[in-house]
Amino acid sequence: MCVSRLDAQSDSFEELAMPLFDQLYNFARWLTQNREEAEDLVQETYAKALKGFSSFQLGTNFRAWMYRILRNTFLTSRTGLRATMTVSLDSEEDGPDLAVEGATPETILIERSNHALVQGAIDELPVHFREILLLCDVEEMSYQEIAGTLSIPIGTVMSRLSRARKALRGCLQKQLPTG
C-alpha cells in the first residue's frame, strides 16, 4: 500500500517535472553562468524535488515550487554564496525611476534587435536582480508566483523588479554609443 503510493507519486512527479526541464535549465544557466554547474544544479534540483515530493503541498504552485528548490540549492552552492556575497541588498524602498527622454536603450535595442547586448547586460546584473527579471519577463510568472518562488512579499517583488530594470537600463546605457 505504502509502496504503491510512493510509486504513484514518482510517476506523477516525472510527468509534472519533466516538462519544466528546458526552462529550469535555462534559469540555472543564467544563475550559474556555467554549463557544468547548471547541469549539476538542475540534477540536484530534480533529486531534491523528487525526495520532497510527498511533502509538496497540494494547491501550491508546482512550477514555483521547483524554481524555489532550484534557487535555494543555487544559493547554498559555492557559486551561489559567492554571487550573493558580492551584492548587498539595499533597502527595498527604492521607487521606480522616472520618465525616459530622447534616445533610449530601448529604442536602440529594438531597432537593432540586438540580443547579445541585452544578454550581456543581464549577465552583469547582481544575481537578485537577474533572477527576478528572468522570472517575470522570461518565465512570465505573476508577481504572486514570484513572491512564492523567492519567498518575499509582493511589495518587495515590485520594488526589486523596478530596481532590477533600472539597473538593466544602466548597464545597457553604458554599453551603447551615445546619441
Added chain:
Amino acid sequence: MGCEDWKLKLDAYVDGELQPEEMRAFDAHVRGCPSCAADALARLQMKRAVQAAGKRFAPGAEFRKRMQERMAAKPRRSSVGFAWMWITATAVVAIVAVAGLTASYEGRERVRAQQVYSEVADLHVATLASASPVDVVSSDRHTVKPWFQGKIPFAFDLPELQNTEFSLLGGRMTYLDQTAGAHLIYELRKHRISVFIFPEGSVRGRLNANSSVTKELSFSMETWSRGGLRYFVIGDAGTADIDKLARLFKSTGS
C-alpha cells in the same frame, strides 16, 4: 490621479498586474499623456527585449538523455490505476498545452486565466492520484460541511443530492495561491468530479465573474463567482454533467 502616481504603477501596468478597472483607467490616461505613453512603451520594449534575450540556453542532448534515464530508472508499478494514469496524462497534456500558450504580452490575461485553470486541474488530478483523496469521508453533507468549520475562513452550502445521480464522497482542505479553500469530491457513474470553493480574492482579476464553461483542458470545467466565493467544478465527465452539478451548487443557500 496625477502623472507621478501613474508613473509608480508603470511596471505593474506593463506586467499586466493592475486590477482590471485600474488597467482601464491607465489605458485612458496613457492615451492623453505622451510622457506616460512613451515611458510605458519604452518599458514594454525593454520587457520584450529581455524576454527574447532571456531564452538563451537549452540543455545539451547528452544531459537531457542522462536526466531522462535517471527519471526512468525510478521504480514504477504498473498497478497504478489505469483511470488515474489516464487522468494524470491528460493533465500533463493540459499543462504542456497551457505552457505553450504563455506567449505574448497581449495574451497575458487569457494566460492568467489558463494558469488558474491548470492549477485547479492539478489540484483535481493530484488529489485523485493520492491514496487518500479525502480527509473527511462521508456522503452526508451535514457531516462534511461542519468538518470545514475553523479550517477555512468562510462558510458555504452544499446541495441536496436526493433524486440526482451524484453522490458525495467527502472533502478535504486545499490551497490556491496560498489561500485555503474547500475541495469536495463527488461521484457520477464512476467519474469523480471535484468542486473547489475559494474566497474570490485568491483569483481576483484573473477570472471573469460570470459563469463560464471550458473544455480547453481536456477536462470539463465550470467556474463562477458568487457571494465573494469562487467555485470551480471540474472532472472528466461531459460538460452537461458538470453543468448539472454546478447548477445544484448555484441553487443552494441563495
